[in-house]
Amino acid sequence: MIRLLLAFLSSFILSLILMPFIIKFFKKKSASQTILGYVENHKDKNGTTTMGGVVFIITTLLLAFVFIEYDNVWFMCLLVSIFYGILGFMDDYIKVKHKQNLGLRAYQKIIGQAGIAIIFSIFIYFSTQAGNMFIPFSFNSFDIKYFIIPVVIIVMIASTNSVNLLDGLDGLAGSVSFIYLIFFTIITSTIGINLYNQGETSAIINNIANINVLSMLFIGAILGFLIFNTSKASIFMGDVGSLCLGGYIGASSCILGLELILPILGLCFVITALSVILQVAVFKLKRKRIFKMAPMHHHLQLSGLSEPKIVAIYSSITLSIGVICIIFYLL
DSSP, X not given: XXXXXXXXXXXXXXXXXXHHHHHHHHHHTTOBOOOOXXXXXXXXXXXXBOOTTHHHHHHHHHHHHHHSOOOHXXXXXXXXXXXXXXXXXXXXXXXXXXXXXXXXXXXXXXXXXXXXXXXXXXXXXXXXXXXXXEOTTSSOEEEOGGGHHHHHHHHHHHHHHHHHHXXXXXXXXXXXXXXXXXXXXXXXXXXXXXXXXXXXXXXXXXXXXXXXXXXXXHHHHHHHHHHHHSSSOSBOOHHHHHHHHHHHHHHHHHHTTXXXXXXXXXXXXXXXXXXXXXXXXXXXXXXXXXXXXXXXXXXXXHTXXXXXXXXXXXXXXXXXXXXXXXXXXXX
8 A cells, every 4th residue: 555655646746847847848849739620619729738648658667667576467558558658649749740630640540559459469368367357346257268359459449549539628538537547446456455365366466466556656647747737728648648548548457357347437438439439420321410529528518518517527427436336346
């Protein structure tokens, strides 16, 4: 517990110290976000400094080896999130360089995301955990064998794109990810304690302990970033931040066999992704829109809700689901 708290505090303080320098650096490099005029309320955001999500990579990378003894499992989890962050950085760089809101092509992003996911899925398949997946709200797992490879690929692509899509309002993606990771860490700790009490001696106990520390490093880094990102934002996380967070959220779930808890605890990620999928599908089939704008948070904004209120709604939903999940695990 002390190690978790120290990891969180160290990450938070380091993130807090780094953020002013990061903002100053990217301002000097004219790394500002070009906003399309699709939401009237976003016009004043044009020119806001972006790519602040690099703080997640820098902070976790600098502190990980301080608090965690090297192991290829947790390191692979961190490495995957960093590579997704690098993919997002490339996307941001193109946007900044050409002063427009279109970075990498959609197919280029998918190829990059899928490539990282495939390598990660193969690593998991040949790791000690193989294809074990935990049943939600229980301490039992089942082996899906080589089917773990397509499952991991789907989870990774879904999680990275979902967090990326959620990053549309000041503090939204950061706040939801912050709360998600707190409850994810509580859930993994609960599972770890239960397995230990049952006499489990496999690597899963060590993996859970290491991933928990890594999660606390991300939680601290996000909190430090949010101080500068809440409305009105001084800096956006950019794709470098959202893909890094989405990569870690997906990777940490897959590495511990908790793929099935992700869409439950991360309901807001699911809602965001589904709102876009439904909007596109219905429009192509019937030439009609079911939302004023997708993702859902833009629909709510165009319906008259303020950004802080929408962030509060999404955060409250994630918080409530987190509490419910903990209750079910303790029953």
